[in-house]
């Protein structure tokens with residue numbers, strides 16, 4: 001049985017709920033990426049902070065209580081879409097970890113624009129073997145029964 005670690009960054013809890021549901025379905029471990037400084041509660045103020053970090057090429061500092069990745073065979077990375085791409089805390093995390101060529105799948109949550117998500121994730125992944133991804137819009141996220149079906153169908157792709 002593959003040992004799977006689910007890793008996510010979630011600013012307002014949407015992705016965290018998905019990560020925890022996935023973890024409980026497949027009895028996977030769960031790790032949450034934690035920036036040392038919280039982003040503003042307002043989406044637009046957080047957007048200004050994220051843009052300033054991008055402009056300065058300075059990703060946020062993270063709490064570095066990372067798990068031992070050598071204990072896992074496979075990873076699922078979750079996060080919100082920020083600026084149609086991966087969020088800065090996930091980018092900061094990926095700058096610091098090496099997935100040792102192991103398989104990495106992903107899910108992401110968003111409203112309506114995720115055009116650069118897969119490409120930005122692939123280019124930020126160091127030495128990870130990107131497999132497949134699950135885009136989750138608020139329409140699906142707001143319907144628990146539908147979301148459960150979507151997540152369970154997706155999990156069928158994993159060997160566990």
Ligand SMILES: Cc1cc2nc3c(=O)[nH]c(=O)nc-3n(C[C@H](O)[C@H](O)[C@H](O)COP(=O)(O)O)c2cc1C
Pocket residue numbers: 009010011012013014015016042043046047048050079080081082083084085109110111112113114
């Ligand atoms: C800084 C920032 C940028 C965002 N950019 C986008 C975007 O480009 N496209 C989109 O559909 N939603 C965007 N959103 C909305 C988030 O994707 C949405 O709030 C998120 O999926 C909620 O997940 P979370 O609660 O796990 O953080 C953005 C939100 C923030 C805070």
